[in-house]
Amino acid sequence: DAGITQSPRHKVTETGTPVTLRCHQTENHRYMYWYRQDPGHGLRLIHYSYGVKDTDKGEVSDGYSVSRSKTEDFLLTLESATSSQTSVYFCAISEENGNIQYFGAGTRLSVL
Amino acid sequence: AQKITQTQPGMFVQEKEAVTLDCTYDTSDPSYGLFWYKQPSSGEMIFLIYQGSYDQQNATEGRYSLNFQKARKSANLVISASQLGDSAMYFCAMREGPRNQFYFGTGTSLTVIP
Numbered sequence: 505d506a507g508i509t510q511s512p513r514h515k516v517t518e519t520g521t522p523v524t525l526r527c528h529q530t531e532n533h534r535y536m537y538w539y540r541q542d543p544g545h546g547l548r549l550i551h552y553s554y555g556v557k558d559t560d561k562g563e564v565s566d567g568y569s570v571s572r573s574k575t576e577d578f579l580l581t582l583e584s585a586t587s588s589q590t591s592v593y594f595c596a597i598s599e600e601n602g603n604i605q606y607f608g609a610g611t612r613l614s615v616l
Numbered sequence: 617a618q619k620i621t622q623t624q625p626g627m628f629v630q631e632k633e634a635v636t637l638d639c640t641y642d643t644s645d646p647s648y649g650l651f652w653y654k655q656p657s658s659g660e661m662i663f664l665i666y667q668g669s670y671d672q673q674n675a676t677e678g679r680y681s682l683n684f685q686k687a688r689k690s691a692n693l694v695i696s697a698s699q700l701g702d703s704a705m706y707f708c709a710m711r712e713g714p715r716n717q718f719y720f721g722t723g724t725s726l727t728v729i730p
Binding site for chain 2: 537546552560592594602603604606607
């Protein structure tokens with residue numbers, strides 16, 4: 505199994521509070537991704553990183569920010585959580601050639 | 617336009633039969649990759665199979681094969697000899713661009729009937 509750890513695995517928070525989700529990898533892969541999964545939508549890309557301090561927006565980036573100060577860590581921040589951000593969040597990593605993408609176990613976030 | 621389209625929200629198959637899950641994609645990038653993932657009810661995303669756009673032969677991994685028809689922009693997953701443990705959500709995905717951006721379809725729920 506690819507060494508990807510997401511923390512926390514579950515979180516319940518209130519509307520308006522900041523939330524940070526962490527993705528940690530031990531594979532030294534360059535590419536890291538944050539997705540959200542909602543019924544009927546599959547997985548949608550929020551943000552991704554192609555190197556330390558190099559990030560780009562995905563298709564549903566509004567309300568989210570990311571940071572990558574080390575190869576192994578990719579943080580996703582909800583500056584002011586809203587109920588529409590209740591979802592399951594997956595982190596993924598990809599090898600340089602992009603021929604495979606490994607996923608973390610997911611974080612279930614509930615915003616009340 | 618949708619990058620990945622999966623038109624079958626739900627499928628049923630008899631145990632030991634073969635089943636095909638449909639996937640079409642849209643890209644103008646000559647270099648891209650196509651993937652299938654399985655998500656059982658436990659929630660983890662399991663990589664099944666990969667096909668590169670320049671690969672001449674269809675990819676196979678055990679009971680999984682990817683029917684790659686480039687001109688039609690389709691990448692259907694074929695599961696042979698279905699097993700009860702194959703019941704899960706299946707997602708088709710595409711990787712494109714110089715920064716390896718990924719796109720996923722909405723998934724197909726497969727139920728294997730004993």
